[in-house]
Amino acid sequence: MNEYTIHQAKMLPLDRANVDTDQIIPKQFLKSIKKSGFGPNLFDSWRYLDTGYPGQDNSIRPLNNEFVMNKKKFLGSEVLIAKDNFGCGSSREHAVWALQDSGIKSVIAPSFADIFFNNCFKNGLLAIEVSDEVINKLFELSESENIVNIDLENQALLDINEKLICNFEIEPFRKKCVLEGLDDIGISLQYSQEIKAFEEGLKQKSPWIFR
Amino acid sequence: MARTLYDKLWDAHVVAQREDGTSLLYIDRQLIHEVTSPQAFEGLKLNGRKLWRRSASKATPDHNVPTLDREKGLKGIKDKVAKLQVTTLDENCKEFEIEQFDILDKRQGIVHVVGPEQGITLPGMTVVCGDSHTSTHGALGALAMGIGTSEVEHVLATQCLVATKQKNMRVNLNGVLPEGVFAKDLTLAVIGKIGTAGGTGYAIEYSGNCISGLSMEGRMTVCNMAIEAGSRAGMIAFDETTMDYVKGRPYSPKDSEWDVAINQWKDLHSDPEANFDKEIQMDVSSLKPQVTWGTSPEMVIDIDSEIPCPRNESEKLALEYMGLQEGMKMEEIKLDQIFIGSCTNSRIEDLRVASSIVKGNKVSSNIKRAIVVPGSGLVDQQAKEEGIDEIFTEAGFEWRSPGCSMCLGMNPDQISEGQHCASTSNRNFEGRQGYKGRTHLVSPATAAASALSGNFADPRGS
Structure with missing residues (x-):
């Protein structure tokens, strides 16, 4: 569980709607009986140029340099930004575990699929719903300084100069879960x-x- | 006050309001399979927690099990990682004394086929499973939802789910389905109309005279894909069709209990004055067989129409992935594989319809593989008694053992890079059935007719 008040992070802009959990973590990696180790296979079929399978040495696989995760500017990003209906499809919680295992602490999108949204908060991954206007603004920012500040206590997104981008809604219990890890x-x-x-x-x- | 079916099911299961405003909802039944349960059991053990109620959970392996060499049981699983998951389920069921239909049990099968078939899932129940297609069981007049692994653990430990009530949506389907058009076409058409996020935040009740006229198998197909419209729960009111289906199943109430049950279940419908937050109407009397052309179930068209001009970036990417162009006719698409199976369409009625089209014909020579995977050991047995397996094998199909199989390709049943597959499953996502594979969702009738033609074929009149 994270304990964060104001969190400054780089964004990973994934300009797609309806990103399904089969894409976030493909089925061949669901055979694990653990919650960890899914990170190197996050977005596996977009990220690498070959077919992934469990147990292989991911460090020697050919990377798809066109994919945003592999671009130098976005390495080490902790906030994933995406379009509508993020996390649709299968209920696999492995999708959340894979994002967290890759260092992602928050996902921001205009809308989320219900099961994925629930799964996020069960693991302390902060999912934030924002308007189309705000998501477009974040995508713009990702092209320039690529920094967002998340002030969870005050439910606000701020830019690099700590100027307010927007406030966001979050259920009090979910907020508490992320802040305190209940x-x-x-x-x-x-x-x-x-x-x-x-x-x-x-x-x-x-x-x-x-x- | 007038209530919807969802309101009634919800109200009947609220145990308490937690201080945070969420509700503790009592869960009557949890179905367990090998993929989303190991971490939940591990969580219980790490925290020294007990199972709340042993009888509430029933398990069967389905996602990973191979569909060949079934008689070898665990030894037939060549993939060591998959095998560990199945044996972990065996061990957890043994340790926690949960009833399991294991890999060699003739009742084994896809959880969403086995539950209703055994009477394990019944009208009026709250049902959960760590699988998004749990919405299937809503066809019985139940509140059934897919959950994540943390929630699986929560239900094992407390027999409750922490939930917030969803809004009510009604999808009213009226008219008689034309010949050659089935429940699968219906549910795909609804998704095409409202989109894959159209039901997000809602519980969907399917109603109207078209739904009343459907068999239980058809109703399960419809509710199964509620999640593909974004809704965790799809449901249908209890009626005589439900009653006839449930009667006499192994776990169904019997004798005097049966009368008590019927008395409770007959109220499982929305009151006439009940209010829905969203309503959709559709006349199905001129509906055509549906086929998906893209990588989301909402990218769906009539079988005799042309692939539309992409309206956005996602649709452009989808066309590129599928190797298709706008303006192409579906019948121009050469097929490589045919899959008849999955929790959407692997019940006896599905296999009967498909076999009636296949009978006396041959699978086209350009089809590299055509497989039929019955939903459970009992469906398999019934089909064999009716000679359905032979109709398929004589035509060139392979008849396999029960499981999720090629719907998600966690087992060896997959499609290869670039191959087009006519599939009776529920998701045409990128790579779902195999790396860079191209899935087209169709009804069992369309899959059967297309297997014979080698390209998409209209089952009407075949």
Whole structure:
């Protein structure tokens, strides 16, 4: 989990709509039973010129120099900016793990797919929804100084001179999760009595559910 | 107050409001497979947490399992990494005492085929699975949603999901589907109309006399692709078709419980005055078979029309990836592979329709591979009893063992670079079925007719 208040970062501009989780992390890498190690295969089929498979030495693979991730200017970026409906498709949380494993701390887009959006906050990856106007402004900035400041506490995006670009909305609990790294299961287990009581009622009413 | 079906399912499962404003929603059933569960079980173990309710979860391996050499069981999995995932599922199910239909069980199959088939997923239930196509089970009049691995772990530990209620959307489909046009065409046409983000933030209820007239298999095909329209949950009201389908399944209520259940389930419909935040209407009586031309399910057209002029950068990139040009007719596209299967279209009805077209004919010589992958061991068995497997194999199709197979190519069933595949699956994303492979989504009837022609062919009249 990140603990950040004002975070200054380089942006990685991915000028595409409907980026699906199959692109973020292709299926052949989902065979792992761990949460780490997905980074080198983030956007695998766009990033390399050959076919990727698990366990290979990624450092010797031919890079697609046209792809934004491989351009010198964008190396070490921590904020991914993209277009509408980012993260659509499969529910694979591996997509979030791959982004984080590559050093991405935040994704900014005009809209996100629901499951991906949820998965982000379960892992402390800050997903920020902004207007089309703001995303266009960020894409412009990525062509010049390529710096954005994220002030999560005050829910604001600022430029390199700390001038306000926009404020953004975030559910208070999600904000807290990113800022403090809360134990979601632990919080829900505080409701154990309520869950048990609900379950007892359900057992009387619809016993077939308990088979 | 008048409520929608979604409102009713939601209200019946709210356990508590958490302080943060989210709801704890009780989950009646969780389906588990090998790909999105290992990290969830590991999380439980690392934190020393127990399973909340053992009977709530049922598991089966489906994504990774090979569709050849099934009788060899685990030994038939040549890919060591894939094998570890399947054996990890075996071990986790054993350790946590979760009932599993393992690789050698005749009930094994795609989770979204097995659940309804066994009566494990039932009307009125909340159902989750670490797979986005969980929306399929909504066809039974259930609230079914795909979740991520952290949520899988959360449900294992608490039997609840932390959720925020979505908005209500109704997709009203009226008219009789013309001959040769099926539920798959219907669901693709809806996605073409509202777009892949059209349902984001909404729970979709499909209704109208066209939906009432569909079989359960057809309804599952429709709800399966709700996620392709951006909606986590698609659903259909309970009716006699649902009742007939559910009756007598192994995990369905029986005897006096059956009457109690029916009494509860008959209320699983939207009240006439219920309010929807968004409504879509479509008359389906002149709908044509649908085919996708691009790399998103919304890039879809009538089988007899021309590829449209790209309207934006994404569509331009899609045409380039697919190796197609605007103005081309779909029937001009030479096909390399045919895939009939997936959680969208691998049920007995799908195989019956496709086999009726294939019967007595041969797969075109330019098709390099045509495979049929039944959705479960029981679908496989039923098809064999009806002689459907032989109809396919005599025509030149390969008949395989159940699993997700070429829908996502996690197992050895993949298409090669540049190949065009007519596929009854649900996603035509770049590389989905194989590196640089080109997927076209179609109904089982269109896939069958196209296998015989070697290029896209209209199943109407065939």
